[in-house]
Amino acid sequence: MSFLRRRIGRRIAIVVGLAMAAGGIGGLLLVVDQTSRIQATTTRRFLHALARVVSSSFSLAAPAESGHRIDDIVARLGHEDDLAMLDVFNHDGQIHWSTQPGRRGMQVDDDTLAAIEGTSRGDQNPLAEFLPSLDLGTKPVTVVIPLRLTSECRSCHAGGPDPIGGLALTAKAAHTAGGLALPRDAGVAVLSYAVLLTVLLLFLIHRVVVARLSRLVQVMSMAEDGDFLVRAEIDAEDEIGVLSSAFNKMLAKITDLRVERIDAEREMTAVKDELDYQRLLSEKNELLEAANTRLSARIHQLSFLNELAHDLASRLDLDYVLDLFSERVRTVLKVPQFAVLLLEEDQESLRVLRSRGFGGDDDTIVPSFPLGDGLSSEAVKSRKPIYAPNIRSDTRKVLYRTGRSVIGSVLAVPIIYQDRVLGLLNFSSPVVDAFPPEDRELFVTIAHHAALALGNARLFEETLELTLSDGLTGLLNRRALEARLEHEWARAEREETPLSVVMIDIDHFKVYNDQNGHLLGDETLRRVARIIFDNTRKVDASARYGGEEFFVILPNTKKSEAIEAAKKLRRSVEQADFVQGYRQPLGRVTISCGVATAPEDASSMRDLIHAADHSMLLAKQHGRNRVEAADAATSIKKPITNVMSE
Numbered sequence: 001m002s003f004l005r006r007r008i009g010r011r012i013a014i015v016v017g018l019a020m021a022a023g024g025i026g027g028l029l030l031v032v033d034q035t036s037r038i039q040a041t042t043t044r045r046f047l048h049a050l051a052r053v054v055s056s057s058f059s060l061a062a063p064a065e066s067g068h069r070i071d072d073i074v075a076r077l078g079h080e081d082d083l084a085m086l087d088v089f090n091h092d093g094q095i096h097w098s099t100q101p102g103r104r105g106m107q108v109d110d111d112t113l114a115a116i117e118g119t120s121r122g123d124q125n126p127l128a129e130f131l132p133s134l135d136l137g138t139k140p141v142t143v144v145i146p147l148r149l150t151s152e153c154r155s156c157h158a159g160g161p162d163p164i165g166g167l168a169l170t171a172k173a174a175h176t177a178g179g180l181a182l183p184r185d186a187g188v189a190v191l192s193y194a195v196l197l198t199v200l201l202l203f204l205i206h207r208v209v210v211a212r213l214s215r216l217v218q219v220m221s222m223a224e225d226g227d228f229l230v231r232a233e234i235d236a237e238d239e240i241g242v243l244s245s246a247f248n249k250m251l252a253k254i255t256d257l258r259v260e261r262i263d264a265e266r267e268m269t270a271v272k273d274e275l276d277y278q279r280l281l282s283e284k285n286e287l288l289e290a291a292n293t294r295l296s297a298r299i300h301q302l303s304f305l306n307e308l309a310h311d312l313a314s315r316l317d318l319d320y321v322l323d324l325f326s327e328r329v330r331t332v333l334k335v336p337q338f339a340v341l342l343l344e345e346d347q348e349s350l351r352v353l354r355s356r357g358f359g360g361d362d363d364t365i366v367p368s369f370p371l372g373d374g375l376s377s378e379a380v381k382s383r384k385p386i387y388a389p390n391i392r393s394d395t396r397k398v399l400y401r402t403g404r405s406v407i408g409s410v411l412a413v414p415i416i417y418q419d420r421v422l423g424l425l426n427f428s429s430p431v432v433d434a435f436p437p438e439d440r441e442l443f444v445t446i447a448h449h450a451a452l453a454l455g456n457a458r459l460f461e462e463t464l465e466l467t468l469s470d471g472l473t474g475l476l477n478r479r480a481l482e483a484r485l486e487h488e489w490a491r492a493e494r495e496e497t498p499l500s501v502v503m504i505d506i507d508h509f510k511v512y513n514d515q516n517g518h519l520l521g522d523e524t525l526r527r528v529a530r531i532i533f534d535n536t537r538k539v540d541a542s543a544r545y546g547g548e549e550f551f552v553i554l555p556n557t558k559k560s561e562a563i564e565a566a567k568k569l570r571r572s573v574e575q576a577d578f579v580q581g582y583r584q585p586l587g588r589v590t591i592s593c594g595v596a597t598a599p600e601d602a603s604s605m606r607d608l609i610h611a612a613d614h615s616m617l618l619a620k621q622h623g624r625n626r627v628e629a630a631d632a633a634t635s636i637k638k639p640i641t642n643v644m645s646e
Contacts, residue, residue: 116146116166337428379412389433417455473529476543500562503612590625
């Protein structure tokens with residue numbers, strides 16, 4: 001039944017079923033007990049009657065000579081189904097006759113013998129019985145009857161004890177239990193009645209209690225799921241009906257509260273929406289103001305970048321570009337401290353080209369420093385901007401600054417032009433974390449403009465240098481030499497200072513070329529040019545005059561000083577080790593030098609060059625590998641062209 005699946009139905013069914021089962025079993029046991037007692041009494045009476053019949057055989061027997069009839073009786077009784085055993089024994093308990101032949105001569109048990117010894121002649125009922133405890137017909141019933149010493153027995157048992165013996169009759173267990181069939185049927189009937197009554201009670205309980213409670217539980221489950229409009233059925237005014245009515249009232253109250261809550265939620269939602277709208281409007285206004293501020297700053301930045309790009313593109317002078325760039329960053333962008341660092345050609349060190357905002361004894365700028373583990377070095381190596389919001393707590397150092405005042409924040413942005421790092425832009429502030437992300441983004445953009453401007457300026461200088469320098473030796477070419485000589489001549493006249501020049505020619509260079517080839521010849525030219533450049537001053541100008549001839553301008557230099565400078569050049573070349581130099585006519589690569597000084601040797605640039613050339617020819621005529629100075633009184637017998645062709 002379905003109601004048994006419910007807990008309360010199952011419990012009621014278990015309680016009622018156990019009660020009915022206990023009652024049925026108790027009734028069955030009572031019926032069986034009473035029936036067993038009746039059956040035992042009936043069996044005992046049957047055995048008494050049978051024992052009297054058997055004992056009477058001793059009284060009805062013929063005289064002693066004819067013997068007893070007990071043998072025939074025992075033989076007949078041995079075939080009775082209800083009689084288990086018949087024993088006839090004397091006063092001492094020895095069995096003389098038995099329905100079981102094997103028991104003759106055996107001794108009866110003590111209880112049987114005691115049963116006949118306890119009787120006397122004066123007893124009203126001469127029969128004595130021994131009946132063991134009944135166990136629902138599972139044990140046999142035994143009846144013991146004493147045999148008295150009657151007048152008929154005196155002929156054989158004169159002077160013997162009284163009683164002279166006894167009879168022991170035992171009924172079969174099947175006989176004693178045979179009457180239990182009726183009580184068992186009665187027990188089955190009782191159990192059937194109990195089961196039927198239990199089922200009836202359970203049906204009534206289910207109909208009156210469980211089914212109604214199940215419907216109430218179902219309504220409660222629906223209410224638990226959120227259906228507060230459902231109501232429980234009230235079909236009686238009993239406790240379940242009262243419970244259903246109370247539950248319906250509770251649901252009605254919950255429904256009212258729910259309606260009130262919905263109305264309150266609607267009002268709160270409306271208020272919340274209004275507040276959200278006002279807050280959103282306020283946030284939008286703030287965002288709009290912030291966007292306008294950022295837009296204004298962005299416009300200002302773009303305007304600055306546009307002007308900066310225009311100004312940087314208008315000039316290709318590197319110094320002008322650096323000065324303009326540094327000043328604009330400091331004044332327009334309000335960066336407290338700013339520096340431009342250039343990566344040297346060896347790619348191993350940085351040089352500070354421009355710096356703004358630094359100063360004082362506690363903040364000294366180092367003009368040049370090697371790449372190490374500093375912040376600027378990391379930016380160069382990583383090719384990415386490096387930001388240190390608090391340089392005091394940062395393990396990386398600012399190597400181009402020394403002193404106790406190195407505090408605040410630093411941003412190092414690499415200047416990359418055509419995938420090559422040219423240097424760095426360093427933006428500094430004494431304030432910790434002074435540069436927000438948008439400022440750092442602007443500085444990176446500025447670095448791109450700086451890279452383009454510096455790259456173009458350097459490219460212009462390199463191009464200009466290529467137009468003014470000799471492609472093989474790197475010294476000034478003939479055109480640049482003439483321009484530089486004009487400049488130095490004008491200054492010497494203006495300042496009334498001496499101007500000396502040296503004409504240089506490599507001795508027997510044609511022989512060297514013929515013996516070793518033009519590749520080694522070119523290498524020798526480059527080597528001699530490097531020696532000349534390394535052994536002259538920065539104010540001096542060295543140029544390749546043509547072929548294997550070189551020309552050196554020595555501003556503000558007297559003739560004696562110029563001669564010493566020329567001798568130094570001659571010794572440096574003579575002492576240098578050139579490839580295949582030992583094969584030269586002089587055993588080494590050597591040079592011949594001619595010195596001339598204005599105004600004592602010449603009154604014009606052309607005359608000055610001519611005087612130096614004549615002196616160089618004199619050196620060659622006098623054996624080469626020597627220095628000759630011009631003399632105003634000296635004359636050259638041969639034309640210049642003939643001498644140069646030798």
